[in-house]
Amino acid sequence: MxxxxxxxxxxxxxxxxxxxxxxxxxxxxxxxxxxxxxxxxxxxxxxxxxxxxxxxxxxxxxxxxxxxxxxxxxxxxxxxxxxxxxxxxxxxxxxxxxxxxxxxxxxxxxxxxxxxxxxxxxxxxxxxxxxxxxxxxxxxxxxxxxxxxxxxxxxxxxxxxxxxxxxxxxxxxxxxxxxxxxxxxxxxxxxxxxxxxxxxxxxxxxxxxxxxxxxxxxxxxxxxxxxxxxxxxxxxxxxxxxxxxxxxEFNKPLYYFTVPGISLGLGGLYMGAHFLETYFMGGGLNFGPTMLMILFIVIGTFMALTGILLHSVSAIARRTEAV
Known part of the structure; x- marks a missing residue:
């Protein structure tokens, strides 16, 4: 041709x-x-x-x-x-x-x-x-x-x-x-x-x-x-x-873990603030919602920290591959 x-x-x-x-x-x-x-x-x-x-x-x-x-x-x-x-x-x-x-x-x-x-x-x-x-x-x-x-x-x-x-x-x-x-x-x-x-x-x-x-x-x-x-x-x-x-998950862990984790954690903190306001106003704390609040905060914190850690690891891995 x-x-x-x-x-x-x-x-x-x-x-x-x-x-x-x-x-x-x-x-x-x-x-x-x-x-x-x-x-x-x-x-x-x-x-x-x-x-x-x-x-x-x-x-x-x-x-x-x-x-x-x-x-x-x-x-x-x-x-x-x-x-x-x-x-x-x-x-x-x-x-x-x-x-x-x-x-x-x-x-x-x-x-x-x-x-x-x-x-x-x-x-x-x-x-x-x-x-x-x-x-x-x-x-x-x-x-x-x-x-x-x-x-x-x-x-x-x-x-x-x-x-x-x-x-x-x-x-x-x-x-x-x-x-x-x-x-x-x-x-x-x-x-x-x-x-x-x-x-x-x-x-x-x-x-x-x-x-x-x-x-x-x-x-x-x-x-x-x-x-x-x-x-x-x-x-x-x-x-x-x-x-x-x-x-x-590997290349953008901040999106995959940290952002959802922060969202969960903030949701838990919001629930906690609401429960404390209810408690000081003379109300009681329900076991189920309280445990859910704690779960949100713990899981959210874990996900946020995991995302930050994986972000650091992936950045090191990319620099190593570049070399």
Missing amino acids: NIEVHMSKSTQIIQEEQGDPGIRSATPQNITVVLPAFNEEVSIGSIVLLTKHYCDNVIVVDDGSSDRTAAIARRAGAHVIVHEANKGKGAALKTGFKAAADLGADVIVTMDSDGQHNPAEIPRIAAPIIDGTAEMVNGSRYLSHKDKNTPIYRRVGQTILDTATNMNSGLKITDSQSGFRAFAASTKDVFRFRAQGMAIESEMLADAGRSGLRIREVEIGVRYDVDGSTISPIEHGLGVLVMVLKDI
Whole structure:
């Protein structure tokens, strides 16, 4: 593929669809798409063939599939890497990012392999990286609040996950669970790739936020009629939420422990002041409410001190990792 022709096409798409006259001519860069795949033999061939029109390389990481995913992807023209056992999306992305760097990628684009994402939007996703205005681009279904195809139960769950992810990462992302993203290849060592399930999307945002990457969001479309996930949305959402909360517990313990602890402690002190006022006015102290007051104060104090201690420990751990 002639890279200069490809890049001029991507710039043209951005100008026509977003009406942005400020985008300058892009220098030729290698765009490599990474497709993590697990039992996607039905869709992987067509996805690879379509994707090849908009990039220089397509890497399929077959994460322990029991079907013909690897064979079909290879026949369609992808670079295929096979995990003998299923290791999870985080490990698949780690393998894919390393392989993309080995192929000389300047821009790494990640997409789902089930056909939900439209490969024709790759130039739009990659443009801010090529233009030098971002180091990570997040494809968002909700950037202009126009996505009416998302089922209501998904949107409610999405809102909860977005709030938790943004609190953990310090970002303001409208679609924290998007798998359609672009990265400057130089950022590959920023990410931990530890999450085994779909929580990797939130983990990568947390890593990007803490590393101070320049992040932009670009509007994308998503098809829900091809969702082949074997995990129920509730199970998926709870799994991601638990991971995010665990991450907050270690990286932002003041939010996780100290703030709730102070709130409990203040609630207990307020109850105590009210009980003392009642007592001095000639009233009596009820055993139940008094014990609840003491419990609030003790637990609140313990949580507040635990948060402060963990905050100190995590700060030391981060400084050690930096060294």
